[in-house]
Amino acid sequence: MVLAQLGGSISRAIQQMNNATIIDEKVLNDCLNEITRALLQADVQFTLVRNMQTNIKKIVDFDALAAGHNKRNIIKQAILKELCKILDPGKPSFAPKKGKTSVVMFVGLQGSGKTTTCTKYAYFHQKKGWKPALVCADTFRAGAFDQLKQNATKAKIPFYGSYTESDPVSIAVEGVERFKKENCDLIIVDTSGRHMQEAALFEEMRQVYEATKPDLVIFVMDSSIGQAAFDQAKAFKQSVAVGAVIVTKMDGHAKGGGALSAVAATKSPVIFMGTGEHMDEFEVFDVEPFVNRLLGMGGGDWSGFVERIQEVVPKDQQLEKLSQGNFTFRTLYEQFQTLLKMGPMSQVLSMLPGFSQELMPEGREKESQAKIKRYMTMMDSMTNQELDSSNLKMMNESRLMRIARGCGRPLRDVMELLEEYKRLAKIWGKMKGMKIPKKGEMSALSRNMNAQQLSKALPPQMLSQIGGMGGLQSLMKQMGSAKDVMGMFGGGDNK
Numbered sequence: 001m002v003l004a005q006l007g008g009s010i011s012r013a014i015q016q017m018n019n020a021t022i023i024d025e026k027v028l029n030d031c032l033n034e035i036t037r038a039l040l041q042a043d044v045q046f047t048l049v050r051n052m053q054t055n056i057k058k059i060v061d062f063d064a065l066a067a068g069h070n071k072r073n074i075i076k077q078a079i080l081k082e083l084c085k086i087l088d089p090g091k092p093s094f095a096p097k098k099g100k101t102s103v104v105m106f107v108g109l110q111g112s113g114k115t116t117t118c119t120k121y122a123y124f125h126q127k128k129g130w131k132p133a134l135v136c137a138d139t140f141r142a143g144a145f146d147q148l149k150q151n152a153t154k155a156k157i158p159f160y161g162s163y164t165e166s167d168p169v170s171i172a173v174e175g176v177e178r179f180k181k182e183n184c185d186l187i188i189v190d191t192s193g194r195h196m197q198e199a200a201l202f203e204e205m206r207q208v209y210e211a212t213k214p215d216l217v218i219f220v221m222d223s224s225i226g227q228a229a230f231d232q233a234k235a236f237k238q239s240v241a242v243g244a245v246i247v248t249k250m251d252g253h254a255k256g257g258g259a260l261s262a263v264a265a266t267k268s269p270v271i272f273m274g275t276g277e278h279m280d281e282f283e284v285f286d287v288e289p290f291v292n293r294l295l296g297m298g299g300g301d302w303s304g305f306v307e308r309i310q311e312v313v314p315k316d317q318q319l320e321k322l323s324q325g326n327f328t329f330r331t332l333y334e335q336f337q338t339l340l341k342m343g344p345m346s347q348v349l350s351m352l353p354g355f356s357q358e359l360m361p362e363g364r365e366k367e368s369q370a371k372i373k374r375y376m377t378m379m380d381s382m383t384n385q386e387l388d389s390s391n392l393k394m395m396n397e398s399r400l401m402r403i404a405r406g407c408g409r410p411l412r413d414v415m416e417l418l419e420e421y422k423r424l425a426k427i428w429g430k431m432k433g434m435k436i437p438k439k440g441e442m443s444a445l446s447r448n449m450n451a452q453q454l455s456k457a458l459p460p461q462m463l464s465q466i467g468g469m470g471g472l473q474s475l476m477k478q479m480g481s482a483k484d485v486m487g488m489f490g491g492g493d494n495k
């Protein structure tokens, strides 16, 4: 994603400043010019960039800075603060409450990803125990209802729409009424996509708004619309009370800076971002971690990372077993299942600054996944007794031959699995007696974690097994060194 490039350019500019022996006005100006160029290239609106530059210069007053002050830090903090300021309109958006009915209306340009995002938003909440429902008030695009219906069915979310009714206002009203009666707590209304010039469609959007009286209007914006972001967002804001923004397609070649402009135009925060076509490629947007990540200043988006991990880790069973030091082939099998469930590792990793490159170079991920699947196939040929035993002596030659025959793989592959098991059993054996972090503790711990510490020790797969950052901290304490953990699945030089 091009945002990463923006982050790269900005961190390079800061690095150049760091390399300078003396930090004077010229060095600051050079640095700011670099950053300005990077932001403009990333489609951030010109006025925003200019204001930011002026503000930073105001904060970093060389005459006023007493000798001995760390000018580099002051400048870095000023840049961070100003970028956050652009993304933070100062007041949070309306937050629906679980168990209490809220109506949320989605608006946006045609093709922005609105319909997809409605389902992602519903699915995100459904996983957290909400009762969402989808209403398709897009009567303009043929196929819109089918698309919503298909997505909703897949995610088992109730939906409402009509093939015959052509008035979006009546559909919206009927749908909202119906789901209110059914005690749904998050009623999501999808509206027709509009072109900016289509006054009639804007009027229709206003009517749906008036009729359904949504608690929140979310403006969905394709992150690739570039410099047009500001004007488009403003046009929507002038028609209906936009209260939040979701930026989509952040996985593509989008420059992403449009997000900053949309916030400025609507004075509403970005609440989520779409990072792919699939239902779960959707992340909570947090300003500070986002900017930190952009600047490569560490910190990372731990909250999204941990959340993702917590979703896939079967909370108690695996951890309980591990803490008892009971590491069997079955435990390993379950852990592999967890890993595969985590989805594309690079996506999880990309939430952590610098990680994807260091830990899982491109191309390695598929290899790791294929290896895991191969191991699992072999374990499918094991008997229950073999799966539940941690006694390797039991694995005599005839058993190994039988497993190899059963899964149609050469004996050496089964031996390799055995070696992998031994190595992991040794490492995980050290978790015996480990204190398992409670659910709530994990996020709190993870927020405070230092990226450097983590970068030394973090194998993401291991992290998933031990329950996120909280588990990692406990583990690191007990292991003394996390180096051998890193090598496990392609982190180091291992196969």
Ligand SMILES: Nc1nc2c(ncn2[C@@H]2O[C@H](COP(=O)(O)OP(=O)(O)OP(=O)(O)O)[C@@H](O)[C@H]2O)c(=O)[nH]1
Residues within 6 Å of the ligand: 108, 109, 110, 111, 112, 113, 114, 115, 116, 117, 138, 141, 144, 147, 192, 193, 194, 248, 249, 250, 251, 252, 273, 274, 275, 276, 277
């Ligand atoms: N790569 C990627 N594709 C996305 C994302 N969000 C949506 N899309 C794709 O963008 C295309 C348009 O999405 P829709 O949801 O149909 O767009 P829409 O805004 O509802 O379209 P209208 O109903 O015409 O207004 C689809 O192919 C989606 O799969 C995303 O975050 N990443």
